[in-house]
Amino acid sequence: MKITLAEGAGGVSTARLISEVFAKHFENPILAGMEDAALLPAESGRIALTTDSFVVTPLFFRGGDIGRLAVAGTVNDLLMRGATPRYLTAAFIIETGTDTDTLDRIACSMAATAREAGVLIVAGDTKVVEGSGQVFINTTGVGFVPDGVEVSASRAQAGDVVLLSGTLGDHHAALLSARMGIENQIESDAAPLTAMVQALLSAGIHLHAMRDVTRGGLGTVLAEIAEASSVQIELEEDALPMTPAVKSFCGLLGLSPLYMGNEGKLIALLPAEEAEPALEIVRSSPYGENATVIGTVTAGEGVTLRTALGGIRRIGPLVGEGLPRIC
Amino acid sequence: MKITLAEGAGGVSTARLISEVFAKHFENPILAGMEDAALLPAESGRIALTTDSFVVTPLFFRGGDIGRLAVAGTVNDLLMRGATPRYLTAAFIIETGTDTDTLDRIACSMAATAREAGVLIVAGDTKVVEGSGQVFINTTGVGFVPDGVEVSASRAQAGDVVLLSGTLGDHHAALLSARMGIENQIESDAAPLTAMVQALLSAGIHLHAMRDVTRGGLGTVLAEIAEASSVQIELEEDALPMTPAVKSFCGLLGLSPLYMGNEGKLIALLPAEEAEPALEIVRSSPYGENATVIGTVTAGEGVTLRTALGGIRRIGPLVGEGLPRIC
Numbered sequence: 212m213k214i215t216l217a218e219g220a221g222g223v224s225t226a227r228l229i230s231e232v233f234a235k236h237f238e239n240p241i242l243a244g245m246e247d248a249a250l251l252p253a254e255s256g257r258i259a260l261t262t263d264s265f266v267v268t269p270l271f272f273r274g275g276d277i278g279r280l281a282v283a284g285t286v287n288d289l290l291m292r293g294a295t296p297r298y299l300t301a302a303f304i305i306e307t308g309t310d311t312d313t314l315d316r317i318a319c320s321m322a323a324t325a326r327e328a329g330v331l332i333v334a335g336d337t338k339v340v341e342g343s344g345q346v347f348i349n350t351t352g353v354g355f356v357p358d359g360v361e362v363s364a365s366r367a368q369a370g371d372v373v374l375l376s377g378t379l380g381d382h383h384a385a386l387l388s389a390r391m392g393i394e395n396q397i398e399s400d401a402a403p404l405t406a407m408v409q410a411l412l413s414a415g416i417h418l419h420a421m422r423d424v425t426r427g428g429l430g431t432v433l434a435e436i437a438e439a440s441s442v443q444i445e446l447e448e449d450a451l452p453m454t455p456a457v458k459s460f461c462g463l464l465g466l467s468p469l470y471m472g473n474e475g476k477l478i479a480l481l482p483a484e485e486a487e488p489a490l491e492i493v494r495s496s497p498y499g500e501n502a503t504v505i506g507t508v509t510a511g512e513g514v515t516l517r518t519a520l521g522g523i524r525r526i527g528p529l530v531g532e533g534l535p536r537i538c
Numbered sequence: 539m540k541i542t543l544a545e546g547a548g549g550v551s552t553a554r555l556i557s558e559v560f561a562k563h564f565e566n567p568i569l570a571g572m573e574d575a576a577l578l579p580a581e582s583g584r585i586a587l588t589t590d591s592f593v594v595t596p597l598f599f600r601g602g603d604i605g606r607l608a609v610a611g612t613v614n615d616l617l618m619r620g621a622t623p624r625y626l627t628a629a630f631i632i633e634t635g636t637d638t639d640t641l642d643r644i645a646c647s648m649a650a651t652a653r654e655a656g657v658l659i660v661a662g663d664t665k666v667v668e669g670s671g672q673v674f675i676n677t678t679g680v681g682f683v684p685d686g687v688e689v690s691a692s693r694a695q696a697g698d699v700v701l702l703s704g705t706l707g708d709h710h711a712a713l714l715s716a717r718m719g720i721e722n723q724i725e726s727d728a729a730p731l732t733a734m735v736q737a738l739l740s741a742g743i744h745l746h747a748m749r750d751v752t753r754g755g756l757g758t759v760l761a762e763i764a765e766a767s768s769v770q771i772e773l774e775e776d777a778l779p780m781t782p783a784v785k786s787f788c789g790l791l792g793l794s795p796l797y798m799g800n801e802g803k804l805i806a807l808l809p810a811e812e813a814e815p816a817l818e819i820v821r822s823s824p825y826g827e828n829a830t831v832i833g834t835v836t837a838g839e840g841v842t843l844r845t846a847l848g849g850i851r852r853i854g855p856l857v858g859e860g861l862p863r864i865c
Contacts, residue, residue, distance in 0.1 A: 216862040217858055219862055219863070220753065220754065220856060220858070220860035220861075220862060221752070221754030221758060221860065222754045222758050222797075222857055222858065222860060223854075223855050223857045223858025224857075224858070225753075225754075226855070245766075246618075247588060247616075247618040247691075247749060248586040248588035248615050248618065248619040248679070248749070249588065249620060250586055250619060250683060251587055252584060253580065253581075253584060253585060253587040255579045256580065257578060257580060258577070258579075258580060258585070258680070259575040259576070259578075260576045260577075260578060260625060260627060260661055260675070260680060261574060261578055262627035262629045262661050262663050262678055263629065263663045264629045264630075264631050264665045266631060266667050268666045272561045283761075288574040288575050289575050291575065292574060292575040292577060300678050301589070302588060302589045302676050302678075303591075304591050306630070315609060333587060334587055334588055335589065336589050336676075338591050338592075338863075339655060339862065340593050340672075340744055340863065343684055345667075347592060349629050349630055349663075349676035349830050351589055351627050351629075351678035352575070353577070353585070353587060353680070354575070363571070363573060365571075384711075423862065424861070425548070426547065426552075427546075427547065427548030431548060433816045438734060439572075442622025442717075472548070497625070504633060527550075528549050528550050528553070529547060529548060529549025529550065531544055531547070531549065531550075531551070532543050532544045532547050532549075533547035533548065533549060535543040535547060535666065536546070536665075
């Protein structure tokens with residue numbers, strides 16, 4: 212069945228769409244109330260809150276889809292502050308002409324990713340706009356930060372190392388391949404990093420700053436941390452991990468992996484003396500097998516890259532377009 | 539300046555848009571952190587969480603704009619559960635070609651409405667998609683429900699009255715007028731109802747169920763409450779308040795005020811013996827001067843309307859399209 216404006220009018224058709232597609236997959240007692248607002252039991256610790264809209268095209272791609280992205284992206288943002296992710300809201304803006312089977316596949320993927328990430332989808336909204344089959348999803352996440360946990364982009368320190376949890380560029384290269392009709396085996400890395408971060412926190416690793424490497428890429432994320440923490444970050448080009456497929460894809464198209472987005476990778480800045488145990492924990496976590504230390508933090512400012520040939524290059528945040536609509 | 543895909547790429551242009559438009563208007567210490575997630579101090583009571591996307595067209599209309607709507611709509615959803623609204627996230631999906639002056643006006647309106655409603659905008663997101671100047675906004679709200687407060691669509695009881703806080707159809711008629719190019723003085727009623735609901739709660743009125751009368755209109759909202767509470771709701775057609783302008787507008791176009799959306803009106807179902815003090819409180823609150831009792835709750839099921847001529851008509855939820863994109 213194709214979505215029409217009736218499904219967005221707030222009456223019987225909207226209720227049917229919600230119950231037959233979204234509520235079916237997201238089922239839980241809090242959502243089942245179908246009230247104006249969900250009520251959540253209070254938990255100890257500060258509340259972490261984050262929001263993200265997803266407008267990726269195409270909706271389905273090798274290794275993932277907009278639904279997996281919408282859950283993983285928001286869950287990862289909560290994790291980057293040291294929060295335990297607990298609840299998501301999911302709001303859909305659906306263009307007319309979208310097939311309900313498409314929505315069903317997206318909702319199914321969201322539900323599976325939410326289960327993996329340990330969150331419940333407790334509130335939602337559905338709007339319909341004129342168009343031709345595109346779907347936009349906003350997810351907003353709520354988590355709780357245990358007392359004593361302080362992870363912030365402003366807390367990186369000289370003496371820290373920069374740990375990267377895996378290979379760069381996978382999501383971006385997969386999207387670009389799909390968009391350009393290039394046949395290859397590159398898969399998006401879209402994934403929730405709950406298990407990885409919770410293992411680091413449980414082990415007592417002193418995580419100073421974390422960021423997931425998304426839109427804007429590693430260069431932008433590190434430039435923001437260097438500025439917020441007033442430190443210098445020195446990267447080793449040789450240390451930047453990429454799969455052979457992504458490496459040759461970047462080489463062919465002249466793309467810099469420093470500005471390509473992932474959707475299931477993080478950087479963690481933590482004391483050098485904890486680098487070994489932290490690496491071990493991440494490598495034995497889901498999605499962390501290729502983790503490595505890619506640089507160090509020193510006094511100074513900005514981000515520098517020591518190239519494979521021994522030169523030093525300044526790295527700024529992304530300027531210009533990048534590839535739009537990767538998330 | 540016109541928005542291009544660069545403003546959505548997550549790099550320097552995105553950061554500039556955020557700081558020069560959104561952060562400027564929404565300024566507060568929590569948002570200023572610009573982290574992956576905002577951290578909020580824990581408060582007592584259960585957490586209320588709600589999400590809503592706004593896709594209204596046109597973006598500006600008599601009596602309001604998409605920004606005021608996006609704040610008021612989500613704040614009102616929190617209030618309908620008896621929550622004290624505290625925080626909002628704001629996520630923008632902006633079509634290319636949108637003028638930054640347009641975004642500035644919207645952000646300014648959101649900031650003013652948030653101040654009026656008593657909430658802080660603490661986290662945000664900006665995406666850009668190809669298009670021609672439309673803006674979509676998602677707001678997600680967090681509030682806290684004091685212990686002992688239990689307001690739910692499932693708690694209406696026989697013996698309750700239905701209080702409506704003001705005239706029906708204003709927002710819907712204003713939007714339809716703008717869309718059809720009809721010149722009149724009808725204004726949208728978009729408004730946050732914080733002061734009204736908090737006055738009712740402070741006075742100890744036993745609010746059983748509340749709903750704001752939005753998409754789907756009074757008929758849909760009451761049908762949902764009747765079903766969730768397993769009661770019958772009897773309305774008096776003569777009691778339904780409308781401004782003369784909206785009444786004649788509906789008459790001319792053959793529209794039923796029962797299915798027209800407002801954005802600053804609520805219904806409250808509460809014990810008949812508290813109707814007088816509740817009415818007095820609402821009438822002396824902002825946006826409540828035309829409040830009135832429109833019906834009663836009895837044992838039975840469904841919603842009935844006693845017409846001006848004395849007949850009884852069954853009222854179901856909205857079937858079909860209504861007017862799309864009123865919010």
